[in-house]
Amino acid sequence: MAKYERIANELRAQINAGQPGPGERLSSETELATRFDVSVPTMRQALGVLKAEGLIESRHGTGTFVRAARQPVRRTPERYQWEKDRVRLTDAERAVTGATEKDTGLEMSDLDFSAEYEPTTADDRLARVFGVAVGTSLLRRSYRTRSRSESAPISLVTSYLLHDVAKQNPMLLDSANEPWPGGTQHQLWTVGIELDSIRDEIAARPARADEAEALGIDTEGVAVFELTKTSVDTTGRVVEVSYVVLPGDRTVFDYTTQLRRWEES
Amino acid sequence: MAKYERIANELRAQINAGQPGPGERLSSETELATRFDVSVPTMRQALGVLKAEGLIESRHGTGTFVRAARQPVRRTPERYQWEKDRVRLTDAERAVTGATEKDTGLEMSDLDFSAEYEPTTADDRLARVFGVAVGTSLLRRSYRTRSRSESAPISLVTSYLLHDVAKQNPMLLDSANEPWPGGTQHQLWTVGIELDSIRDEIAARPARADEAEALGIDTEGVAVFELTKTSVDTTGRVVEVSYVVLPGDRTVFDYTTQLRRWEES
DNA sequence: GAGTGGTCTAGACCACTGT
DNA sequence: CAGTGGTCTAGACCACTCC
Numbered sequence: 001m002a003k004y005e006r007i008a009n010e011l012r013a014q015i016n017a018g019q020p021g022p023g024e025r026l027s028s029e030t031e032l033a034t035r036f037d038v039s040v041p042t043m044r045q046a047l048g049v050l051k052a053e054g055l056i057e058s059r060h061g062t063g064t065f066v067r068a069a070r071q072p073v074r075r076t077p078e079r080y081q082w083e084k085d086r087v088r089l090t091d092a093e094r095a096v097t098g099a100t101e102k103d104t105g106l107e108m109s110d111l112d113f114s115a116e117y118e119p120t121t122a123d124d125r126l127a128r129v130f131g132v133a134v135g136t137s138l139l140r141r142s143y144r145t146r147s148r149s150e151s152a153p154i155s156l157v158t159s160y161l162l163h164d165v166a167k168q169n170p171m172l173l174d175s176a177n178e179p180w181p182g183g184t185q186h187q188l189w190t191v192g193i194e195l196d197s198i199r200d201e202i203a204a205r206p207a208r209a210d211e212a213e214a215l216g217i218d219t220e221g222v223a224v225f226e227l228t229k230t231s232v233d234t235t236g237r238v239v240e241v242s243y244v245v246l247p248g249d250r251t252v253f254d255y256t257t258q259l260r261r262w263e264e265s
Numbered sequence: 266m267a268k269y270e271r272i273a274n275e276l277r278a279q280i281n282a283g284q285p286g287p288g289e290r291l292s293s294e295t296e297l298a299t300r301f302d303v304s305v306p307t308m309r310q311a312l313g314v315l316k317a318e319g320l321i322e323s324r325h326g327t328g329t330f331v332r333a334a335r336q337p338v339r340r341t342p343e344r345y346q347w348e349k350d351r352v353r354l355t356d357a358e359r360a361v362t363g364a365t366e367k368d369t370g371l372e373m374s375d376l377d378f379s380a381e382y383e384p385t386t387a388d389d390r391l392a393r394v395f396g397v398a399v400g401t402s403l404l405r406r407s408y409r410t411r412s413r414s415e416s417a418p419i420s421l422v423t424s425y426l427l428h429d430v431a432k433q434n435p436m437l438l439d440s441a442n443e444p445w446p447g448g449t450q451h452q453l454w455t456v457g458i459e460l461d462s463i464r465d466e467i468a469a470r471p472a473r474a475d476e477a478e479a480l481g482i483d484t485e486g487v488a489v490f491e492l493t494k495t496s497v498d499t500t501g502r503v504v505e506v507s508y509v510v511l512p513g514d515r516t517v518f519d520y521t522t523q524l525r526r527w528e529e530s
Numbered sequence: 531g532a533g534t535g536g537t538c539t540a541g542a543c544c545a546c547t548g549t
Numbered sequence: 550c551a552g553t554g555g556t557c558t559a560g561a562c563c564a565c566t567c568c
Contacts, residue, residue: 039559060566061565081524202518256464258461309555325555326552
């Protein structure tokens with residue numbers, strides 16, 4: 001076994017035993033290199049393994065720290081039905097909480113929210129998903145939701161609506177109206193759309209450098225989920241497509257499949 | 266921007282443009298270092314970025330290659346109902362294909378299969394999930410399914426059954442009877458169990474070194490799914506728990522949520 | 531300014547793969 | 550055996566953070 005692997009294993013065991021504990025600082029790289037009797041680059045290689053595992057993170061100019069446990073987000077499909085059920089409640093009732101709060105158990109006041117709207121056109125991929133021609137006008141909306149107590153976003157969302165659909169309610173074209181109480185399903189309702197089904201397609205890949213930074217997961221090497229969410233209305237038309245990037249180390253998707261009973265025999 | 270990032274970006278663009286194409290070999294590290302006018306370690310750092318992205322892979326003593334597109338596996342919950350429906354068919358009917366074939370579109374004859382059985386006892390976590398005492402006897406079963414044409418396994422599965430349940434049919438205690446036509450749901454049926462629901466909990470994390478090797482995804486840094494599958498029978502008892510590791514770069518989970526209609530108003 | 535991690539270098543040696 | 554990637558070293562310099 002290589003030196004760096006042996007050192008990584010030893011450090012991992014120490015950290016799992018709580019020495020140092022979550023949030024605490026490790027010794028500096030030079031100190032550790034001396035302690036383990038290896039060169040600094042080798043020591044850095046060992047630390048790189050633990051970084052990729054999400055166990056530690058480095059802050060430039062400050063030190064290397066054991067990552068604290070983060071607010072876990074459990075994401076279940078019930079959120080979709082729950083959001084639908086709320087669409088036709090009053091504004092006041094809807095304003096109380098949004099879907100993100102349902103997942104995290106956080107209060108609305110703990111969450112920070114930012115949105116950017118931008119007109120765009122359908123590329124190959126989007127045209128295929130929506131079933132429209134390449135170049136069709138779309139409205140792109142980018143969201144970040146963030147827990148105030150944690151400073152790092154919980155998700156990065158890019159959502160696409162058909163511009164022809166959205167423009168029927170001019171309020172939908174202006175990001176100043178976000179956060180919209182009741183979410184996207186309520187927005188769609190204002191232009192007469194009822195959703196029939198929502199499809200989640202979930203892939204996993206390493207975070208790109210910019211995503212890692214945005215999600216507050218130091219450097220690359222940490223896994224993210226890429227969720228493609230396709231919403232279909234009651235006429236069978238695709239009305240919204242979202243790409244959601246979620247940090248792999250703090251997100252769990254949770255789906256229960258109900259099976260049909262065997263007929264009594 | 267750092268040199269290694271600039272080089273990684275340039276190489277990525279070249280590969281995405283098909284130069285070199287899938288499966289083809291890149292120049293050696295020393296050659297590339299000369300071409301980009303950097304030291305070999307810096308060149309290796311640039312290549313490390315692309316390896317983590319799953320774009321290239323290195324084979325020791327041979328070279329660095331652009332990774333070929335792999336057989337994608339789309340995993341939907343319909344597989345569970347489909348497997349349940351087949352439980353009470355005849356052996357001959359069941360033998361035709363298994364659930365893995367359904368996902369991949371491969372033929373049974375393209376798939377290789379290996380299983381290992383081992384008695385064990387419930388640790389904290391398993392005891393909690395099964396709702397039994399710590400130390401209760403379990404049967405641990407480890408599976409690998411592999412596409413013959415690809416040599417790398419499609420999934421690593423560790424499944425746990427209550428030993429008291431499995432022993433009612435001694436055939437279930439012997440791995441020599443694998444692959445069992447009809448899968449786990451059929452095995453459970455032989456001891457009088459009908460499943461009511463199956464819960465999937467999906468997490469993502471970087472592959473451990475041993476998993477990366479087993480799944481044929483060179484070195485660490487590539488993301489894997491960790492699926493925890495919990496099967497509940499019609500009496501509400503947890504009868505099976507599986508931990509499934511799936512390569513992130515070739516697996517897509519696909520769940521559709523059907524929403525209830527608003528009552529006409 | 532002192533201390534930290536991030537980048538980069540130049541080179542040595544080893545382990546593995548192919549011929 | 551030659552050529553490849555994998556490991557490891559000893560050091561230089563820079564960018565960042567905090568006092």
